[in-house]
């Protein structure tokens with residue numbers, strides 16, 4: 001039989017043991033939990049970076065055709081010349097509405113088979129036909145594409161732009 005004082009000592013030891021155990025478990029929890037937190041933070045940081053990168057990447061690259069400059073191979077996004085820029089912006093504004101879809105036979109930019117026989121007529125003929133209008137075998141090219149506010153230079157630049165795309 002345990003005496004009361006023996007019981008009290010045993011009980012006190014058990015309580016002390018449990019207190020120590022509790023402290024150890026809390027410490028362990030902090031250590032393990034902390035390192036998991038670090039990992040999660042690191043992962044979500046990396047994830048955030050990837051999301052930002054994917055949302056801020058350029059929408060597309062500008063295709064201005066073949067450019068005979070060595071630098072062109074290294075830089076896909078290349079703005080050729082001021083002239084090329086003008087041609088593209090005129091095209092986008094006044095020509096693409098027919099030429100992008102090829103409505104009534106309007107030669108699509110990049111359609112070599114359709115452009116080749118036209119280019120063989122010479123650039124001057126193409127300029128004149130674009131500026132003054134032209135009745136071809138499949139349809140009508142209205143003077144300046146119907147946009148008479150364009151200057152002759154602007155129309156020529158747009159012709160150059162389309163011709164360059166097939167050369």
Ligand code: HEC
Pocket residue numbers: 090091094095096097098099103104105106107118121125126127129130134135136137138139140141142144145146150155156158159
């Ligand atoms: C309303 C539609 C329309 C618009 C807008 C238009 N085109 Fe055309 N274009 C045509 C059609 C149709 C043809 C082909 C006619 C054919 O060969 O039968 C053509 C042909 C051409 C040709 C070839 C001419 C030739 O001699 O073979 C050139 C160059 C041209 N367009 C330039 C332009 C330019 C530059 C613009 C913008 C300023 C423009 N087009 C806007 C309909 C259009």
